[in-house]
Amino acid sequence: MSETLDLFKAALGLGEPWRVTRSDFDVAQGRLDLYLDFPRGARFACAVAGCDQGSCPVHDTEAKTWRHLDFFQYKAFLHARVPRTRCPEHGVHLVEVPWARPESGFTLLFEALLIEFATAMPVARVAAMTREHDTRIWRVLEHHVAVQGRARR
Ligand SMILES: [Zn+2]
Numbered sequence: 001m002s003e004t005l006d007l008f009k010a011a012l013g014l015g016e017p018w019r020v021t022r023s024d025f026d027v028a029q030g031r032l033d034l035y036l037d038f039p040r041g042a043r044f045a046c047a048v049a050g051c052d053q054g055s056c057p058v059h060d061t062e063a064k065t066w067r068h069l070d071f072f073q074y075k076a077f078l079h080a081r082v083p084r085t086r087c088p089e090h091g092v093h094l095v096e097v098p099w100a101r102p103e104s105g106f107t108l109l110f111e112a113l114l115i116e117f118a119t120a121m122p123v124a125r126v127a128a129m130t131r132e133h134d135t136r137i138w139r140v141l142e143h144h145v146a147v148q149g150r151a152r153r
Contacts (some may be wrong), residue, residue, distance in 0.1 A: 004023065005019070005020040005021065005022070006020075006021060006117060008020040008023060008034055010113035012034075012035070012036075013098075013099075014076075014098070014099070014152050015052070015098060017038040017039055017042035018036050018037075018038055018077050018080075018097075018098075019036065019037060019038070019039075020035065020036055021035050021036065021037045022034075022035040022036055023035070025046050025074075029118065030073065030074050030075060031074055031075045031076070031077065031100070032071050032075070032076045032077070033075070033076075033077050033079060034068075034076065034078050035079045035080070035081040035142060036078060036079065037080065037081065038083070042083075043056060043057060043085075044056055044058065044060065044083055044085050045085075045095070045105070046089070046090055046093060046096055047093045047094060047096045047102075048053055048087065048089075048090045048093055049058070050091060051087060051090055053087045053088065053089060053090075055110075056057055056086060056087045056088075057085065057086055058083040058084070058085060058086075058088040059083070059084045059085060059092045060084050060092075061081035061082060061083050061084065061129045062081065062082050062084065062085075062094065063079070063080075063081050063082075064079070064080060064081075064082050065077055065078070065105070066078045066099070066104070066105055066106055066107045066110070067078050067105060067106050067110055068099075068106070068107045068109065068110055068134070069109050069110055069113060070130075075131065078099065078100075078107060080097065082095055082097055083095045085129070098137040101104035101116070104140070104143075105136065106136075108139060111140050111144070113130070113153075114130065114141070115140070115141065115144055117129065117130070118141055123137055123138060
């Protein structure tokens with residue numbers, strides 16, 4: 001079983017200290033749930049831009065869930081308790097995870113898929129294809145359009 005979890009870790013491109021600790025495949029519900037975690041004592045970089053504290057202790061954690069790319073016809077979700085670190089300079093801040101941007105309920109790969117689809121078809125069709133609410137898709141598209149606009153200026 002742990003070999004399967006290692007395979008999921010490799011497929012997700014997870015770096016240290018993250019690992020996949022559990023996978024639940026529910027055929028009836030049509031979904032795959034992967035649970036990510038880090039070992040006790042792990043340290044994380046401070047999330048404040050420009051801070052060079054690369055090894056802050058964990059203060060506490062927040063449970064989060066992200067929609068990930070489908071595995072065939074099955075919806076896939078990642079779950080993790082995301083650490084909040086205590087930086088000697090900046091205090092307590094939520095860590096940035098490598099698979100999603102802050103405040104998003106989708107992984108970066110899922111967002112990339114939404115953007116790719118949305119350049120080729122109407123958002124209503126993207127919503128139907130991905131079985132996702134169009135308001136959530138619009139939120140992602142609007143974020144990336146805003147970022148591109150800032151980059152162009
Ligand atoms: Zn800091």
